[in-house]
Amino acid sequence: MRETSHSKQPVVRVEELAIGYATRQGLVRAVRDVSFEIRRGETLGIVGESGCGKSTVAYGLVNYLGKNGRIVHGDIIFQGQSLVGRSPEELRRLRGDQISMVYQDPMTSLNPVMPIGAQMAEVLTVHRKMAQDEARRRCLAMLTKVAMPDPEAVLARYPHQISGGQQQRVVIAMALLNDPALLIMDEPTTALDVTVEAAVLDLVVQLRKEFDTAILFISHNLGVVARVCDRVAVMYAGEVVELAPVREIFANPRHPYTQGLIRCVPKIAHTKGESVLYPIPGRVPAPDSLPAGCTFEPRCQYAIEACHQQRVALAPLSPSHASRCIRSHEIDAQAWLPPDVEVPSLTAVTSGATDGPVLQVKALNTYYKQGGGGILGLTKRPPVRAVDGVSFSVARGVTLGIVGESGCGKSTLIKTVIGLEERTAGTIELMGVDIGKLSRRSLATIREMQMVFQNPDATLNPSYAVGQQIARPLRRLAGVPKAQVRAEVIKLLRAVKLDEYYYDRLPRQLSGGEKQRIGIARALAGQPDVILCDEPVSALDVSVQAAVLNLLGELQQANQMTMLFIAHDLSVVRTITDYVAVMYLGRIVEIGPSSAIYAPPFHPYTESLLAAVPVPDPTVKQAHIRLGGTPPSPANPPSGCRFHTRCPRRSLLPAGGNICTEEEPPWRDVASDHQIACHLTLEQLAAIEPVFSFGKEE
Amino acid sequence: MGVLLRSPIFMAGLLLVGFWVVVGIFADDCVVRPNCWVGGATSLQSTPWLARYSPYEQFRGQIRKPPSMEHWLGTDSRGRDIWARLAHGARPILTLAPLAVLLALIVGGTLGLIAGYYGGLVDEVVMRILDGMIAFPQILIYLVIIAALGASAVNVVLAITIAGAPGIARLVRSLALDIKTRDYIAAAETRGDPPWYIMFVEILPNARGPIIVDAMLRVGYAVFAIGTLGFLGLGLPPPSPDWGSIVQVGRTAIQAGHPWEALFGSLAIAMLVVGLNLIADGLSEELQRYR
Numbered sequence: 001m002r003e004t005s006h007s008k009q010p011v012v013r014v015e016e017l018a019i020g021y022a023t024r025q026g027l028v029r030a031v032r033d034v035s036f037e038i039r040r041g042e043t044l045g046i047v048g049e050s051g052c053g054k055s056t057v058a059y060g061l062v063n064y065l066g067k068n069g070r071i072v073h074g075d076i077i078f079q080g081q082s083l084v085g086r087s088p089e090e091l092r093r094l095r096g097d098q099i100s101m102v103y104q105d106p107m108t109s110l111n112p113v114m115p116i117g118a119q120m121a122e123v124l125t126v127h128r129k130m131a132q133d134e135a136r137r138r139c140l141a142m143l144t145k146v147a148m149p150d151p152e153a154v155l156a157r158y159p160h161q162i163s164g165g166q167q168q169r170v171v172i173a174m175a176l177l178n179d180p181a182l183l184i185m186d187e188p189t190t191a192l193d194v195t196v197e198a199a200v201l202d203l204v205v206q207l208r209k210e211f212d213t214a215i216l217f218i219s220h221n222l223g224v225v226a227r228v229c230d231r232v233a234v235m236y237a238g239e240v241v242e243l244a245p246v247r248e249i250f251a252n253p254r255h256p257y258t259q260g261l262i263r264c265v266p267k268i269a270h271t272k273g274e275s276v277l278y279p280i281p282g283r284v285p286a287p288d289s290l291p292a293g294c295t296f297e298p299r300c301q302y303a304i305e306a307c308h309q310q311r312v313a314l315a316p317l318s319p320s321h322a323s324r325c326i327r328s329h330e331i332d333a334q335a336w337l338p339p340d341v342e343v344p345s346l347t348a349v350t351s352g353a354t355d356g357p358v359l360q361v362k363a364l365n366t367y368y369k370q371g372g373g374g375i376l377g378l379t380k381r382p383p384v385r386a387v388d389g390v391s392f393s394v395a396r397g398v399t400l401g402i403v404g405e406s407g408c409g410k411s412t413l414i415k416t417v418i419g420l421e422e423r424t425a426g427t428i429e430l431m432g433v434d435i436g437k438l439s440r441r442s443l444a445t446i447r448e449m450q451m452v453f454q455n456p457d458a459t460l461n462p463s464y465a466v467g468q469q470i471a472r473p474l475r476r477l478a479g480v481p482k483a484q485v486r487a488e489v490i491k492l493l494r495a496v497k498l499d500e501y502y503y504d505r506l507p508r509q510l511s512g513g514e515k516q517r518i519g520i521a522r523a524l525a526g527q528p529d530v531i532l533c534d535e536p537v538s539a540l541d542v543s544v545q546a547a548v549l550n551l552l553g554e555l556q557q558a559n560q561m562t563m564l565f566i567a568h569d570l571s572v573v574r575t576i577t578d579y580v581a582v583m584y585l586g587r588i589v590e591i592g593p594s595s596a597i598y599a600p601p602f603h604p605y606t607e608s609l610l611a612a613v614p615v616p617d618p619t620v621k622q623a624h625i626r627l628g629g630t631p632p633s634p635a636n637p638p639s640g641c642r643f644h645t646r647c648p649r650r651s652l653l654p655a656g657g658n659i660c661t662e663e664e665p666p667w668r669d670v671a672s673d674h675q676i677a678c679h680l681t682l683e684q685l686a687a688i689e690p691v692f693s694f695g696k697e698e
Numbered sequence: 699m700g701v702l703l704r705s706p707i708f709m710a711g712l713l714l715v716g717f718w719v720v721v722g723i724f725a726d727d728c729v730v731r732p733n734c735w736v737g738g739a740t741s742l743q744s745t746p747w748l749a750r751y752s753p754y755e756q757f758r759g760q761i762r763k764p765p766s767m768e769h770w771l772g773t774d775s776r777g778r779d780i781w782a783r784l785a786h787g788a789r790p791i792l793t794l795a796p797l798a799v800l801l802a803l804i805v806g807g808t809l810g811l812i813a814g815y816y817g818g819l820v821d822e823v824v825m826r827i828l829d830g831m832i833a834f835p836q837i838l839i840y841l842v843i844i845a846a847l848g849a850s851a852v853n854v855v856l857a858i859t860i861a862g863a864p865g866i867a868r869l870v871r872s873l874a875l876d877i878k879t880r881d882y883i884a885a886a887e888t889r890g891d892p893p894w895y896i897m898f899v900e901i902l903p904n905a906r907g908p909i910i911v912d913a914m915l916r917v918g919y920a921v922f923a924i925g926t927l928g929f930l931g932l933g934l935p936p937p938s939p940d941w942g943s944i945v946q947v948g949r950t951a952i953q954a955g956h957p958w959e960a961l962f963g964s965l966a967i968a969m970l971v972v973g974l975n976l977i978a979d980g981l982s983e984e985l986q987r988y989r
Binding site: 418419453454459469473477 | 880881882884885886887888889890891900903904906
């Protein structure tokens with residue numbers, strides 16, 4: 001789609017780059033033998049899991065390696081001149097303002113005490129000695145180019161007064177002010193919501209065409225890379241293992257690691273039961289204890305004796321495609337056979353007329369009081385309506401996914417259900433009995449409902465061994481006698497596919513995925529009927545994410561548990577849930593079976609979410625729907641339909657959708673278990689084009 | 699622990715403090731005589747070891763002598779060996795200071811945990827009362843308490859505990875406020891663990907780093923405070939060897955050309971305080987490096 005045919009001299013050429021960090025254990029080579037080049041108007045993506053050295057490469061390019069890091073081998077040739085072995089002063093002169101960098105978190109790149117206009121202008125007045133009003137004019141023009149709404153007003157604002165997506169636009173605009181030859185973007189959209197991410201990615205694509213700069217785009221997300229890059233370098237354990245045009249990478253991956261990565265990403269096209277995620281076994285080796293031969297050999301199912309013997313070089317397969325594997329020629333991704341590991345086959349469940357709902361939530365409200373505003377806090381401020389009138393019910397063994405942008409109230413909803421937050425109104429019934437706040441619940445009620453948390457680094461108490469932490473709920477909730485605790489803990493460890501020796505491990509000795517497994521084991525200890533998961537895989541790498549998702553699905557199915565699953569990633573939600581509830585500003589706007597919700601008729605908000613999902617397949621065509629504006633504050637939600645301020649489909653209604661601003665939308669029943677809250681009729685909703693069109697049959 | 703031993707700051711501090719600990723323990727044969735700790739007066743029968751002489755023995759004609767082979771640090775106004783008095787004086791200071799800080803930790807730590815974990819009104823009430831106590835200069839609190847209750851080892855400990863607890867409570871509260879937002883605390887709450895369990899078993903162990911560093915510094919302050927009280931005549935009653943009162947008595951002789959008593963007394967206090975501060979510095983440096 002975007003293969004460029006520029007054959008000019010490359011802007012930057014990296015040759016056999018190796019970067020080492022001096023540690024107490026000696027020099028650790030975080031990056032080894034990395035070679036690539038980027039031409040004008042081209043975007044090179046670097047993908048890989050955390051710790052594979054992708055950011056280190058970027059820092060190497062801008063000589064920002066810290067006190068103990070240095071380039072130990074290789075060369076970086078930027079616009080015909082070598083950057084290695086020069087003094088910082090020379091580097092500054094050579095590079096000048098020709099390389100710009102955009103970081104993950106826009107808030108850390110912007111000065112919070114300076115108006116945006118002032119800090120943008122500073123770039124020009126300091127670097128280029130430009131006059132103030134000339135600089136201001138340039139900034140304004142640049143903000144217009146990055147599609148900033150109301151750029152004039154933004155110049156006078158402080159960073160905290162604009163949204164995260166707008167902040168990132170400002171950072172990108174600042175990076176482009178000097179008209180750089182090379183723009184490095186290090187996970188520029190990771191901290192943003194999907195809908196905002198989609199808009200920022202659009203901007204990246206458009207700017208590359210307009211400014212003709214070379215872009216180095218670093219991301220862990222294959223979907224994001226598929227959307228913006230021309231060529232992709234896949235990194236593993238500090239090495240580039242495959243380098244190819246973006247279509248090639250996804251259609252015809254040659255390296256076993258690339259193949260494995262693509263296989264373990266949940267596909268948006270697949271529902272629960274259709275797709276199987278195959279995690280890559282093992283874990284990424286630490287840079288100071290690499291295997292002797294091919295770095296991927298210990299985890300590779302194609303490994304032969306020769307792989308173990310010697311290092312493998314990046315070898316070209318075609319002029320544009322290179323792979324670091326001695327068997328690249330013979331491995332056929334299509335003929336891949338699933339390895340002999342257990343992968344659960346999940347079957348979709350429908351809440352039939354079997355028995356009543358296990359968990360029923362009716363008209364639930366959770367408001368947060370706000371401190372007063374004005375002088376001495378005397379002015380009363382309205383409460384934040386984090387959850388505002390939510391009702392749903394879930395049957396035994398059913399998984400309900402809850403999706404929505406950050407701030408839509410999905411976490412508050414789950415925390416209210418489990419009792420960590422106190423509800424303002426409404427009922428939460430567990431098997432027909434209303435459960436009160438946490439401190440009033442009986443041990444039996446507490447035992448029925450447990451939670452898996454989001455952040456693997458905070459889910460376990462760092463002071464205690466894993467065994468003790470699983471033992472606590474066993475003793476407390478399941479009433480296991482002291483003598484049997486160890487055996488029971490080991491049983492649970494086995495259930496989450498961990499070995500017995502993890503019993504005495506401390507959390508800091510575990511990887512993110514392992515911590516999350518322990519978190520799951522701890523939640524399962526009391527044999528709950530309902531398990532609540534708050535983004536349990538969003539902080540994990542894809543290969544680990546697949547394994548944890550499989551595990552959750554398998555355990556949920558085996559124990560016939562009811563599960564609530566929060567995620568912001570719609571593909572993840574689809575692979576594991578039976579039903580999905582879409583939330584916007586504290587309300588559910590659509591609820592229905594996962595198989596039905598991804599195709600029309602759907603709520604216009606669901607449609608926008610789907611259109612924003614980065615799909616790791618360049619052949620899939622997605623409808624181009626981008627939400628304008630920022631989500632309104634839940635303290636002061638819009639009247640009528642809460643989505644009306646951003647709704648792309650409002651124009652389908654007569655009189656420009658006046659009704660949306662005045663009346664609350666009615667529930668439209670698509671099926672007995674599928675409801676949409678919208679003023680549009682079902683016929684109108686059904687007539688909307690599907691979001692995805694697949695290039696070829698999969 | 700191994701990394702601590704490689705930190706030069708920590709080792710220097712350990713050396714300074716360790717010196718007085720060893721001297722205090724082996725000043726006389728107390729460690730092998732079971733009845734030694736029971737009554738103070740019986741120490742007259744003890745055999746001096748590192749101290750070389752008894753702290754009470756008065757040498758005839760040896761008033762305010764400068765350091766010599768016989769009396770390493772000289773003699774005081776009553777002809778007693780200064781080294782022997784300092785060595786024995788290390789004992790009360792090295793037991794009272796840590797004891798006072800330990801008590802302050804228990805009181806202040808509990809208050810801080812309660813204020814931090816419960817928050818809201820509990821936090822307001824507890825912290826405002828403690829803020830009120832912090833508003834008074836510490837030395838004033840010591841003087842009021844000792845003046846009201848009389849000078850004795852127990853009252854000195856009590857005074858330091860009461861004056862130190864609010865500061866510790868502040869620290870523990872701020873740590874608890876941070877730690878209670880972690881997911882593992884939520885996990886403990888969702889399995890119905892009682893508040894005391896969450897405070898002392900889930901929160902407290904994760905706050906131990908800063909608390910230990912702070913406690914080390916506080917032992918230093920306590921040494922200082924005990925020295926000050928001794929200097930003001932509110933420490934241990936004479937003739938007990940007390941570093942503060944050694945400086946106080948020696949002070950009058952400085953201008954007469956006999957600075958030894960005041961000098962070595964002050965040096966002893968300084969050594970211990972500097973040593974404890976170095977240990978605290980070394981600890982916090984290592985804690986930060988491995989954060």
